[in-house]
Every structure is written in structure tokens, then in C-alpha cells.
Amino acid sequence: WLSDDPRVRAALDGRRASLAPFWLRMQEPSGPPTGHALVVDGEDTFTAMLAHVLRSGGLEVAVRRFDEPGLREAALAHEGPLVLGPGPGDPSDATDPKMRFLRSLTAEALGRHRHGVLGVCLGHELIAAELGLDIVRKEVPYQGAQTEIDFFGRPETVGFYNSFVARCDDGTAAELAAHGIEVSRAADGEVHALRG
Known part of the structure; x- marks a missing residue:
């Protein structure tokens, strides 16, 4: 196994040495959850890091892919912060089915969701685009x-x-x-x- 190779382990340890300890271990919540966030994953594993940050801030977090059946309904009905997360692609590309869906969801969320909408990376770009x-x-x-x-x-x-x-x-x-x-x-x- 690659993970058993001492050179690989040394290289990984060296790379992790400059990372903040926050990213290397689970954080204990400071108390009971203060709410529940729903993160929309636009095909980017950074959503796991985003969920980690939100959990450390006291929220329960659910991460759902943009193409998961029922996501639109769940996102708009969610009674907590809605986080439009990161993902690859051009947010202005109207020929991309993912972008069409996410642009539509963003427009609906900005108009109807009353529990806070946050955009990170692609999500931020989608919100900015919807604002003109x-x-x-x-x-x-x-x-x-x-x-x-x-x-x-x-x-x-x-x-x-x-x-x-x-x-x-x-x-x-x-x-x-x-x-x-x-x-x-x-x-x-x-x-x-x-x-x-």
C-alpha cells in the first residue's frame, strides 16, 4: 500500500505541517446545535471543509448534491440557513444544465427563502449574477x-x-x-x- 511507504508518509506529514490544526481533527461543538444549515454541493469536495466550519460554529449540517432528487423543494422549504456551495464551471454558461438549475435555485432562494442565504465560491458568483x-x-x-x-x-x-x-x-x-x-x-x- 502507498500509505505504508515511509517516503509517502513523510511527504504527507511535511505537507500537513503547515496546515492549521483546525483542519486536521474534528472540532467539539461549544454547546447544543443552534440551528441546521443545508449546503448545496455544486460538485466540489470543498463542501466537506465548509460543513466542518459550519459545524464548529454550532450548526447541524446536511450536504446535498445539486442533482439530488428533491433538492429544490428541500432547499426552499429548509428552515435554517441555505448555503449555495462551491463547484466547477462558468456560472454564466446558460448551456450547462447544472448552471441553469443552480441559477434557477438561486433566484428562487433569494426571492422566497426567509432563513438566510449564503453563497461560497460558485454560490457567491451565482448570487452576484442574480443581483445583476x-x-x-x-x-x-x-x-x-x-x-x-x-x-x-x-x-x-x-x-x-x-x-x-x-x-x-x-x-x-x-x-x-x-x-x-x-x-x-x-x-x-x-x-x-x-x-x-
Whole structure:
């Protein structure tokens, strides 16, 4: 077995040495669950890490694939936070059945779901697109890039892992603000986050 090879084990141990301990072991909840989140998996194993973060924050978490029968109904009826998770693909590609479904689900969730909608990676791009923002392919994709950003007025070090980005100019930001939606963005208009 590869896992028994001391060279493989040493290489894996070396790679794990720089990881935060948070990712290497299950976290004990700080108390009883405070709610239940439903994470929509857009075909990305990062959803497991996302679920780990949500559980550590006190939520029970269910992860369901975007193509699982009954997902739309379950997501819209869910009485807790709905997380539109990550996944590969161009969120603007109307010929992709996955993107058509996820765009439709996002539109319905933003209009009908009353228990909070969070978008991460692809989910964030889908929400931005539904709010009318342009989604463009990055010239150079972020692949685990850490950088400090202005996050709604405070500096935060964040990690990016994306090939597409939403863009927002001053006029569009003002229009969204008039509807109660704040935009955290870089000077070049790249959108970091939306809230409201």
C-alpha cells in the first residue's frame, strides 16, 4: 500500500505541517446545535471543509448534491440557513444544465427563502449574477491565494480559490445599496462579498 511507504508518509506529514490544526481533527461543538444549515454541493469536495466550519460554529449540517432528487423543494422549504456551495464551471454558461438549475435555485432562494442565504465560491458568483453583476473569467485564477482585503470597512486576511469573479462599479454599488445590499469590493471593482 502507498500509505505504508515511509517516503509517502513523510511527504504527507511535511505537507500537513503547515496546515492549521483546525483542519486536521474534528472540532467539539461549544454547546447544543443552534440551528441546521443545508449546503448545496455544486460538485466540489470543498463542501466537506465548509460543513466542518459550519459545524464548529454550532450548526447541524446536511450536504446535498445539486442533482439530488428533491433538492429544490428541500432547499426552499429548509428552515435554517441555505448555503449555495462551491463547484466547477462558468456560472454564466446558460448551456450547462447544472448552471441553469443552480441559477434557477438561486433566484428562487433569494426571492422566497426567509432563513438566510449564503453563497461560497460558485454560490457567491451565482448570487452576484442574480443581483445583476457581471461575472467574468479572471485572467489568472486564484488557487488558494491569501491576501488582505477591505472587508466592509475592516482589514481581513482571506483566501481566494476562484476562476470567475463578479465585478461592480460605483453606480451599480449605489443601486444595490438603495435596495439594502452592501458590496465589499476592490478598487478595480472585483467583488469580495455581498450582504443585505
